[in-house]
Structure formats: C-alpha cells, structure tokens
Amino acid sequence: MTLAFTLSDRCPPSFMIDENGKCQLVSLYQRYSAPEGFGGLRKPLPEARDGFSPQEIDLGRYLFFDPLLGGDKKTSCAHCHHPDYGYADGRGTAMGFGGSGVGAKRRDGAELERGAPTLWNVAFLRRLFWDWRATSLEEQAQGPLFAAAEMGNTPAQLEADINANGTYRRLFTQAYGLAHDEKIGTALIIQALVAFEASLVSLNSRYDHYAHGDHNALSEQEQIGHNIFRSFVTRCSQCHTPPLFTNVELAVIGAPEPPGKNFDLGADPIFPDMKLRGAFKVPTLRNISRTAPYMHSGSLERLQDVVEFYNDKRGHAAPEEQNLIIHWHITNPNLRKEEETALIAFLNSLEDETAAPVVPNAVPSGLGVVSVEADAGLKN
Numbered sequence: 001m002t003l004a005f006t007l008s009d010r011c012p013p014s015f016m017i018d019e020n021g022k023c024q025l026v027s028l029y030q031r032y033s034a035p036e037g038f039g040g041l042r043k044p045l046p047e048a049r050d051g052f053s054p055q056e057i058d059l060g061r062y063l064f065f066d067p068l069l070g071g072d073k074k075t076s077c078a079h080c081h082h083p084d085y086g087y088a089d090g091r092g093t094a095m096g097f098g099g100s101g102v103g104a105k106r107r108d109g110a111e112l113e114r115g116a117p118t119l120w121n122v123a124f125l126r127r128l129f130w131d132w133r134a135t136s137l138e139e140q141a142q143g144p145l146f147a148a149a150e151m152g153n154t155p156a157q158l159e160a161d162i163n164a165n166g167t168y169r170r171l172f173t174q175a176y177g178l179a180h181d182e183k184i185g186t187a188l189i190i191q192a193l194v195a196f197e198a199s200l201v202s203l204n205s206r207y208d209h210y211a212h213g214d215h216n217a218l219s220e221q222e223q224i225g226h227n228i229f230r231s232f233v234t235r236c237s238q239c240h241t242p243p244l245f246t247n248v249e250l251a252v253i254g255a256p257e258p259p260g261k262n263f264d265l266g267a268d269p270i271f272p273d274m275k276l277r278g279a280f281k282v283p284t285l286r287n288i289s290r291t292a293p294y295m296h297s298g299s300l301e302r303l304q305d306v307v308e309f310y311n312d313k314r315g316h317a318a319p320e321e322q323n324l325i326i327h328w329h330i331t332n333p334n335l336r337k338e339e340e341t342a343l344i345a346f347l348n349s350l351e352d353e354t355a356a357p358v359v360p361n362a363v364p365s366g367l368g369v370v371s372v373e374a375d376a377g378l379k380n
Contacts (some may be wrong), residue, residue: 002093005062005170005171005364007054007055007058007059007168007171007174007175008054008055008057008058009054009347010054010055011023011054011057012057012199012201012355013024013201013354013355014027014199014203014204014355015050015201016203017054020050021053021054021150022050022052022053023050023051023052023053023054023057023199023250024050024051025048025050025067025201026046027045027201027203027242028212029042029043029044029045030044030045031044032044033216034104040242041210041211041242042211042212043241043242043243044167045124045203045243045244046124046126046244047124047306048123048198048201048307049105049124049137049194049198050123050198052194052195052198052199053175053195054191055112055174055175056175056176056191057172057195057196057198057199058175058194058196059171059172059175059192059367060192060193060194060195060196060197060199060362061196061357061358062363062364063077063192063193063196063370064076064077064081064193064196064197064238064364065077065078065188065359065360065363066364066365066367066369067079067363067365067367067368067369068101068149068161068162068165068363068364068365068367069145069153069158070151070152070153071097071151071152071153071154071157072097072098072152073100073367074098074099074100074367075099075109075150075151075152075356076369076370077096077107077151078359078369078370079099079102079146079370080094080095080096080116080150081116081118081119082102082145082370083353083356083359084102084152085290085291085333086118086120086288086290086291086353087118087119087120087200087287087291088115088116088117088118088119088290088291089102089106089115089116090102090191090291090292091106091115091116091220091293091298092258092293092297092299093111093113093114093115093258093297093298094112094114094115094116094117094150094267094328095107095109095110095111096109096110096111096112096147096150096151097109097110097113097148097149097150097151097152098110098152102218102313102370102371110149110150112149112150113264113297114130114264114296114297115130115162115293115295115296115297116288117129117281117283118120118129118283118284118287118290118291119197119200120200120284120286120287121196121200121201121202121203121284121286122137122140122197122198122200123137123198123199123200123201123243124244124248125137126248127248127281128140129281130266130267130281130296131145131266131267131270131279131280131281132250132267132270132271134283135265135329137194137198138187138190138191138194139196141190141193141194142190144355145158145190155186158186158189159183159184159185159186159189160186161365162189163183163184165268165364165365167364168184168364169184170267171364172184172188174191175192176188196357199250200355200356200357201355202286202287202352202353202355203288203352204353204354204355205349205350205352206218206351206352207226207346207348207349207350208243208352209224210223210349211242211243218346218349219271219345220257220308221344221345222339222343222348223346224339224342224346225342225343225344225346225347225349226346226347226349228335228342228343228346229343229347230338231347233331233333234310234331234333234343235329235331236310236343238329239251239282239327239329240282240284240285243284243285244284245285245350246281246282246284246285247282248281248282250266250267250271250276250279250280250281250282251279251280251282251327251329252266252276252277252278252279252324252325252326252327253277253280253326253327253330254314254315254316254317254318254324254326254330255280255295255296255299255300255309255317256295256300256309256317257296257297257299258298258299260323261297263278263319263322264278264296264297265277265278266278266279266280266296267279267280267281275325277322277323277325278318278322278324280296280320285347285350286348286352287348287351287352287353288303288347288348288350288351289303289348289350289351289355290351293335294306303347303348304340304344307335307340307343308340309343310330310333311332311333311334312332313332314326314330314331314332315330320322
C-alpha cells in the first residue's frame with residue numbers, strides 16, 4: 001500500500017504561527033532582560049533561527065529521517081543524531097558512511113574522529129561543529145551530507161534522487177510553491193533540513209520551571225547542586241551559562257583521548273595563532289543525561305566521570321608535550337562526594353524532550369527509518 005504523505009499546517013511545540021504563516025518561537029525567557037554576561041536564572045535567550053513555515057519544517061522532518069540522503073542509501077541524518085540518544089548517537093566517536101545499526105550498536109562504517117553533538121537548541125547557535133568551523137546551520141548541514149566518510153553523498157546525486165521521487169516533488173511543491181518543471185536544488189533541500197533542526201527546542205525542563213518561579217520544581221539535593229554549579233568555586237556556569245547552558249565559546253580543558261587515539265588539535269587548525277591547541281566548543285548541558293559518552297571523543301563514559309575529571313587537578317589528563325593553555329575557569333574545586341552527587345542530580349534536572357518531534361514510521365523514499373527504542377508505536 002502506498003502511503004499518502006502530507007505536510008502539517010501546524011507549528012511544532014514551542015512555536016506559534018504568525019500572520020504570514022511562519023512559525024515563531026515563544027518562550028518565557030524572551031521576556032527577560034539582563035546585562036551581557038549575566039548568568040542568573042532569568043537570562044534572556046539569544047535570537048533564534050525561526051520564521052519557517054509548518055510545511056517546510058515537516059518536510060525537513062521527512063528528509064532528516066530518510067536514508068535517501070546518504071550516498072549508500074543506508075545513512076540518514078538521524079543515524080548520527082538519533083532521538084533515543086538526545087539527538088546525538090550514543091557513541092564516543094560517530095560512525096559514518098557504510099555503517100549499519102544505530103547508536104552504540106552502529107558498526108562497519110567509517111570511524112570518525114569526533115562524537116556527534118546533540119542537535120537540541122541548535123537554532124540559537126552561531127558556531128557549529130566541535131571546532132567552530134561552520135557559521136550557520138546551512139553550512140553545517142552540507143558538511144556531513146557531502147563528506148566522503150560521513151554520509152558520502154554529492155550535490156548532483158542528492159538532487160537527482162530527490163527530483164526523481166514523485167512524492168518529494170509533490171511535498172516540495174506544497175512547501176515552496178514550485179513551478180511544474182522547477183528543479184529542486186541542493187539549497188532548497190538544505191533549507192528544509194535547517195527548518196526542521198531549528199525546531200528542536202528544549203526549554204521546558206524541571207530546571208526551567210524552577211527558573212520561572214516554581215521553587216518546588218527541584219528537589220533539595222538538586223537545589224544544592226545548582227548552587228554548586230553556579231558557585232565561583234566550580235565556575236561551571238561561567239562556561240555553561242543558562243539558559244542554553246553553553247556560552248558558545250571555545251575552551252581548552254585538557255580532556256583525555258580514548259586509549260590508542262591520537263591527540264586532537266581541536267580548533268587550532270581552523271584558527272591558527274590564537275592559542276587554541278586542543279580547544280573545542282563548549283557543549284550545551286541540556287539533555288546531557290541522554291547524550292553519554294562525553295567530551296569530543298567520548299572518553300568519559302558517565303556524568304560521574306565528567307564531574308570527577310573537573311574535580312581533579314587542573315590539566316591532569318593533558319599530554320605534557322602538547323603545552324596546552326588550559327582555560328582559566330578550570331580549577332580544582334575539591335568537591336566532597338556528596339557535593340559531586342548533588343551536582344550530578346542538578347545536571348539530570350536539565351532533561352526535557354517534551355517538544356520532541358514525531359519520528360515518521362515511513363519516509364517518501366520507502367527506505368527503512370531508524371528504529372526508535374523508546375516508542376515503537378509512533379505514527380507518521
């Protein structure tokens with residue numbers, strides 16, 4: 001039976017449709033004001049990428065989960081940014097072109113150098129990838145699509161496959177009003193992907209309820225952990241600044257590499273002469289309970305390992321021969337075990353996937369969609 005794919009005319013959760021038919025983000029954080037660099041509870045959000053129509057967001061959803069976008073017709077965006085793993089992939093380093101399976105079970109493909117970062121709240125970011133090399137979601141999307149070791153596609157092949165699919169031609173026409181003989185180009189495909197990715201907003205955790213005035217939203221232990229998080233002893237919030245829980249900057253923290261892996265220069269080749277050897281983007285802590293293992297190459301398996309890493313001597317895991325300039329916020333806070341436990345409890349309070357999109361159980365290509373362990377009954 002052929003499925004009749006249609007595009008939604010409703011905005012995703014957290015968005016409201018405007019008079020022009022575009023989806024605009026709505027959040028209590030947009031009502032707040034605070035000085036630049038202020039790290040309090042009610043800090044305003046940076047400007048988000050929004051203003052996409054419901055139809056192009058929904059079209060991007062189908063594209064995101066469709067292996068037709070992979071050069072091997074087996075790899076979709078969702079294979080490395082999977083809903084079950086906080087839109088990361090549950091691996092230390094991502095598995096690219098030719099792999100099979102998802103998450104930690106994905107194998108037989110090209111082993112990449114770094115892990116797949118979460119896509120939650122990427123609408124607010126102006127620098128993408130671990131090394132900051134992309135300055136827009138459009139630029140970021142092209143990287144994996146056309147990298148030989150990742151999705152292994154080419155612009156010509158991508159356009160040919162999409163244009164040859166009658167369902168996609170109909171859906172693109174619905175979303176963008178294409179003329180009958182108008183070609184679907186790479187830029188339009190990427191625009192739809194960006195529209196979907198920009199809709200992945202996570203701002204409704206128990207922490208957010210607490211920040212907006214519900215003082216019972218966090219347990220006593222979590223509130224203690226929050227106070228530790230924002231203290232000048234640990235300085236966690238100096239880099240993982242609310243409400244995004246990242247300052248979107250680069251930092252050298254001296255995280256270890258997994259056994260047998262060569263030292264990763266990080267952003268140094270991208271920004272030479274800026275003393276960024278071993279520097280990586282400060283990741284968001286939103287949904288961090290879903291995105292293990294941690295650091296750029298997954299060298300730390302658990303949140304407990306991460307907290308212990310920061311609680312140890314400054315630069316203790318950095319290779320001496322690399323002469324890294326460790327960020328000045330990295331100190332030795334000497335937390336007690338109960339303080340470490342409270343801090344981890346607070347980090348777990350940042351989990352929120354209430355606005356997660358529905359994973360389609362079928363896509364226009366007819367190729368297989370990544371499995372979803374959390375809910376096998378989702379409908380398209």
